[in-house]
Amino acid sequence: MDLARMELARQDWDSITCGCKQPARHLVELLESAIDGRPGALRALDGHAFIQSILMPPAPAVCSVVMAMLVDGVHPSQREEAMWAILWFAAGEEDGDSVDSGYYWRCFETIRDGLWLLYREFPNPEERAHAHLDDILDIVEWDAPRLAHYRARG
Secondary structure (H helix, E strand, O other): OOOOHHHHOOOHHHHOOOOOOOOHHHHHHHHHHHHHHOOOOOHHHHHHOOOOEEEEEOHHHHHHHHHHHHHOOOOOHHHHHHHHHHHHHOEEEEEOOOOOOOHHHHHHHHHHHOOOOOOHHHHOHHHHHHHHHHHHHHHOOOOHHHHHHHHHOO
């Protein structure tokens, strides 16, 4: 199944204002490139789904696509970038001027709902991906004994 493409297609990208102030439709091509395994595609989200540590309106939709990529099986060249992007969504901040955004909590819930996908990636020996994953789990895992157990075995 190609869940990442299905998740990409279900979003109304034209109704989302991107961090670059344009309709977020242009992110579709970028995310398709990421799904296809193009290195650097997910890092190009900076300035669009988030600016520095501030989450932008496309963040929840993009986060759901990246989490769906984990279900499909992230291309090896994308593993570190995928964890990097998820960490940005997990550690992101709300813009104090956006009263109704809720971007952080929507991203957090998406990541938290995919907790077992993250644990599936945990034993991966790639250091950078593992370091990002460890940081993500510090944020989203509420069961400290479970996290300690996986860390001891990983």
